[in-house]
Every structure is written in structure tokens, then in C-alpha cells.
Amino acid sequence: MIKVENISKSYYVSEKREKTKIRNLFFKTRKQIEALDNISFSVEDGEMVGYIGPNGAGKSSTIKILSGILTPDSGKCTINGMVPWEERVKYVKNIGVVFGQRSQLWWDLPVIESYNLLKEIYKIPKNQYKRTLFRLTDMLDLDSLINIPARQLSLGQRMRCEIVAALLHEPRILFLDEPTIGLDAVSKKSVRQFIKNINKESNLTLLLTTHDMQDIEMLTKRIIFLAKGKILFDGEIETIKQKYNKKMVYIKCKGNKPNLIEGIEIKDEDEGYFTVKLDKKKITEESAIKYLISRSEIIDITSHDLSTEEIVIQMYKDYQV
Numbered sequence: 371m372i373k374v375e376n377i378s379k380s381y382y383v384s385e386k387r388e389k390t391k392i393r394n395l396f397f398k399t400r401k402q403i404e405a406l407d408n409i410s411f412s413v414e415d416g417e418m419v420g421y422i423g424p425n426g427a428g429k430s431s432t433i434k435i436l437s438g439i440l441t442p443d444s445g446k447c448t449i450n451g452m453v454p455w456e457e458r459v460k461y462v463k464n465i466g467v468v469f470g471q472r473s474q475l476w477w478d479l480p481v482i483e484s485y486n487l488l489k490e491i492y493k494i495p496k497n498q499y500k501r502t503l504f505r506l507t508d509m510l511d512l513d514s515l516i517n518i519p520a521r522q523l524s525l526g527q528r529m530r531c532e533i534v535a536a537l538l539h540e541p542r543i544l545f546l547d548e549p550t551i552g553l554d555a556v557s558k559k560s561v562r563q564f565i566k567n568i569n570k571e572s573n574l575t576l577l578l579t580t581h582d583m584q585d586i587e588m589l590t591k592r593i594i595f596l597a598k599g600k601i602l603f604d605g606e607i608e609t610i611k612q613k614y615n616k617k618m619v620y621i622k623c624k625g626n627k628p629n630l631i632e633g634i635e636i637k638d639e640d641e642g643y644f645t646v647k648l649d650k651k652k653i654t655e656e657s658a659i660k661y662l663i664s665r666s667e668i669i670d671i672t673s674h675d676l677s678t679e680e681i682v683i684q685m686y687k688d689y690q691v
Contacts, residue, residue, distance in 0.1 A: 371412065371413065371414055371415055371449070371450065371575075372411075372412060372413040372436065372447075372449050372543070372575065372577070373412045373446075373447065373448050373449070374409060374410055374411050374412065374432075374436075374445070374446075374447050375410050375445055375446040375447070376408050376409070376410055376444065376445040376446065377406055377408070377409050377410070377432075377435060377442045377444070377445035377446070377447060378404070378406055378407055378408050378409075378442060378443050378444045378445055379404075379405045379406040379428075379431050379435065379440065379442045379443050380402050380403060380404050380405060380406075380443055381402070381403045381405055382400040382401065382402055382403070383400065383401050383403055384399070384400055384401075404598075404599045405428045405431040405599055406428045406431055406432060406435075406442070406599045407428075407598070407599035407600050408445070408600075409428075409432070409445075409596070409599070409600065409601050410445075410601070411594055411601060411604055413575060413577060414575075415542075415573065415575055416569070416573040416574070416575055417575055417576075417592070418565075418569055418575075418576040418578065418589055418590045418591075418592075419576070419577050419578065419590055419592050419593070419594060420578050420579075420580070420585070420586040420589070420590040420592070420593040420594070420607075421433075421577055421578060421579045421593075421594050421596065422579070422580065422581075422586065422593055422594070422595055422596070422682065423595060423596035423597050424597060424686055427596040427597050427598065427599070428596055428598075428599045429547070429579040429596060430547060430579070432579075432596070433467070433469075433545050433547050433577070433579060435447065435454065435455070436449065436454060436545060436577070437454060437462075437465060437467050437545055438454035438455045438458040438461055438462060439455075440455070441455040442455075449461070449464075449465070449543065450464055450542065450543070452464075463492060463539060463541070464541050464542050464543060465541045465542070465543045465544070465545065466536030466537050466539070466541040466543070466544045466545070467536060467544075467545045467547075468529075468532050468533055468536045468544070468545070468546050468547065468549050469547045469548070473520065473528070473532060474488075474532060474535050474536070475520040475528070475531060475532065475535060476520065477519070477520050477521050478519055478520075478521060479519060479520065480516065480517045480518060480519055480520075481512075481515060481516040481517070481518065481519075481520055481523075481531045482516040482517055484520065484535060485503060485516070485534070485535065485538060488535055488538050488539070489538065492538070492539040494538065494539050498540070499538065502537070502538055502540055503534075503538065506533075506534045506537055506538070507534060509564055509567060509568070510530045510533070510534060510560070510564055511530075511560075512530060512531060512534065515527055515530075515531065516531070525552050525553060525557075526553045526554060526556070526557025526560075526561075527557075529549060529550070529553060529557065529561060530557070530560065530561065530564075533549070533561065533564065533565075537568070540572075541574075542574065542575060543574070543575045543576070543577075544574055544575070544576045544577075545576075545577050546565070546576065546577070546578045546579070546580075547579045548579060548580055548581070549561060549565075549578070549580070549585075550562070550580065550582055550585055551580075551581075551582075558582070558584070558585075562584075562585065562588050562589060565578075565589055566588070566589060576589075578590060583677070583678045583679040583682060586607070586678060587607070587678050590607070591606055591607060591608075592604075592605065592606050592607070593605070593606075593607055593610070595682075595685060597686070602685075603685070607678065610681055610685070611676075611678070611681060614676055614681045614684055614685075618647065618648075618673060618674055618675075618676060618680070619647070619648040619650065619655055619658075619671065619672075619673045620637065620645050620646065620647055620648075620671070620672050620673070621645070621646045621648070621658065621659070621662060621668060621670070621671050622643060622644075622645050622646075622668070622669040622670040622671075622672075623643065623644055623645070623646060623662055623666040623667060623668055623669060624642055624643050624666060624667040624669055625642070625665070625666040625667050626665065626666060627639075627644055627666075628661065628662060628665040628666060631653070631661065632652050632653065633648060633649045633650075633651075633652030633653025633658065634646055634647075634648060634649075634653060634658060634661070634662075635647045635648075635649070643669070646658070646662065659671075
């Protein structure tokens with residue numbers, strides 16, 4: 371189990387205030403950035419949790435602390451009874467980490483050679499290694515790829531290989547930091563399905579950071595929403611959906627664009643056509659239609675519930691992040 375209590379972490383960055391470059395060499399000021407501000411949460415064994423927030427919210431700093439790479443300024447963290455940054459050698463045998471924009475595969479070596487090196491690093495017994503390697507490569511359809519150097523693989527192929535590398539030693543916990551970034555739709559689907567299967571089969575605990583809300587919807591029921599180093603929401607996705615439960619109304623029009631008034635937003639245009647999005651908190655559908663019909667020709671009216679992505683965007687706006 372993951373248990374985080376009142377963790378804080380800050381950084382100092384240099385600020386350039388002087389106008390001349392020469393003075394900046396000798397007179398620099400430093401600004402303190404609060405990456406994490408007294409955050410607390412827990413994750414149960416076998417649970418999959420989405421850890422979301424805008425860029426700079428502190429997600430990667432959290433993952434680095436949980437994986438033992440960073441030491442927090444204050445607070446406590448125990449994972450399976452161990453403190454990550456104090457017992458790192460023993461601790462890393464129980465975790466796997468995948469950073470979407472960083473590789474743990476040796477760039478110029480065939481993938482299988484990287485796996486063999488990881489076998490030695492983690493001191494994986496030979497029979498266990500063969501059994502795990504066969505199972506994982508079969509699940510991710512990697513038989514034809516593991517003899518190819520990592521640099522020759524596509525991003526989607528390499529990401530599948532990265533996930534196998536993180537799981538070869540059969541960890542109990544997997545940290546995934548942007549695992550589908552830059553992947554095409556087919557590769558994303560393959561990675562997501564594998565994660566679901568391995569969680570179900572192995573009771574693998576998983577903490578997922580991502581900006582892709584489809585990752586969240588397909589893989590997790592619970593999200594932790596982080597902004598400016600603080601946890602602003604921790605609970606089930608359905609709770610957020612109920613809070614932001616409202617329909618978005620779109621009106622497709624033809625003709626000249628009307629003057630913008632409060633509650634009406636022009637979404638897109640296409641050769642004489644445009645679509646209007648209504649904010650029903652500011653204007654009723656009836657009032658908007660009356661306003662538009664006096665200035666343009668209404669072609670179609672559609673409405674739908676807010677998607678998870680739209681809800682998260684609204685959360686960002688509400689918390690001014």
C-alpha cells in the first residue's frame with residue numbers, strides 16, 4: 371500500500387532581473403517554487419488511480435519521490451512498509467517505473483539485450499525471467515521486435531517494450547508517467563488493454579499520470595487532481611461528473627456572424643457556416659435562439675453531456691490553473 375502524509379517539496383530557480391547580460395553573471399536572485407505543498411493520499415493494493423493536473427502541478431515530482439529518486443523537504447511516505455528514498459536498493463525491487471519521455475532501454479542494443487541486462491541488475495532467477503519475459507512479450511505481441519535495436523523502433527513499439535522492461539522483475543507497484551504520450555490510436559489501445567489485463571491478473575497497484583483523459587476513463591475509477599502543488603480533489607470520477615453534470619448546447623448557423631454577447635461563443639467557421647457554443651449559466655437556450663435567428667439562419671441544434679476532458683478543463687478554470 372502507498373501512504374503519503376504531508377509531503378512538501380520546493381525548488382529554487384534563478385531569476386534574471388538586471389537588464390544587461392554582464393550584470394546577470396554576477397547578480398542573480400533565486401525564486402522558491404513550491405512543487406508540492408503538504409499533500410496526503412493513500413492507494414490500496416491492486417488499485418489503479420489517475421493522478422492528473424496541468425503542467426507544473428507537481429505530478430512528476432510526486433512520482434520521483436514515490437520511486438525514491440527525490441527526497442521531500444518534509445512529510446512521510448511509506449510504500450509496502452518502506453521509505454522510498456531511505457531504502458532505495460531494497461525498495462526498487464518492488465516497483466516499476468515508466469516515464470513516457472525517457473527510456474530505460476539501451477539505445478543501440480537490441481531490446482532483448484536490455485532485458486538481459488535488467489535480469490542481472492534485478493538478479494531475477496533464470497526460470498522466472500524466462501517465464502515472465504514470454505508472458506509479457508506474448509501479451510504485447512513483441513516477439514518480432516525484441517531483436518531490433520531500440521533506436522529503430524517506432525514510439526508505440528518502444529513504449530510497449532518499455533512497459534515490459536518495467537515489469538520483468540514482477541513488481542507489486544507500477545508508476546506510469548505519461549505512458550501514451552505521442553502514441554497513435556492503435557498503440558494507445560494496445561497499451562491500455564495490456565495495463566487493464568496485467569492489473570487484473572497480477573493485482574498490480576498502479577498510479578497513472580497523464581493528460582489524456584481517455585487513459586483515465588478507460589483505466590481508473592478514482593482520480594487525484596493536483597494543481598499548484600496541492601491536492602484539490604481525491605475521489606471517484608463519477609463524483610466529478612455529477613458535480614459538473616450539465617449539457618453543452620451547440621447551434622450551427624449560416625450567414626454573418628452575430629456580435630458576441632455574454633454566454634455565446636463562436637466555436638468554428640467553415641465557408642459561411644459557424645457553430646455557437648452556449649454557456650447556459652449566462653444565457654438560456656431560448657434567448658440565444660431568438661438572438662441568433664434575428665441575425666443568422668439556424669441550421670441545426672445539438673446538445674451533449676460534458677466529456678471527462680471538458681470537465682477537467684472546467685476544473686482547471688474553476689481553480690484558475
